[in-house]
Amino acid sequence: MSRLVLHERNHPYMIKVGDEEIFLCGCGLSQDKPYCDGTHEKTQNEKNKVYFYDDKGNRVEMINFYSNQ
Ligand code: FES
Numbered sequence: 001m002s003r004l005v006l007h008e009r010n011h012p013y014m015i016k017v018g019d020e021e022i023f024l025c026g027c028g029l030s031q032d033k034p035y036c037d038g039t040h041e042k043t044q045n046e047k048n049k050v051y052f053y054d055d056k057g058n059r060v061e062m063i064n065f066y067s068n069q
Helices: 039-043
Strands: 013-017 020-024 050-053 059-062
Touching: none
Parallel strands: none
Antiparallel strands: 013 020, 050 059
8 A cells, every 4th residue: 555645844853962953854855864865955946736756856746635725
């Protein structure tokens, strides 16, 4: 069974461990999860729609099944 996971955040979570700041992926696109690798930059021009990103980082706009609009 496959599962679609919707990520709406377009920037990382920052946590502090002692004096160190660690950035955790919030967009779901990092290739180095749980850490942010900067890939979220490609989400910055998203337009309040639902997109699918393939393994090569290509973006496709999808019909939004999650909205009542
Ligand atoms: S928040 Fe996902 S790569 Fe930065």
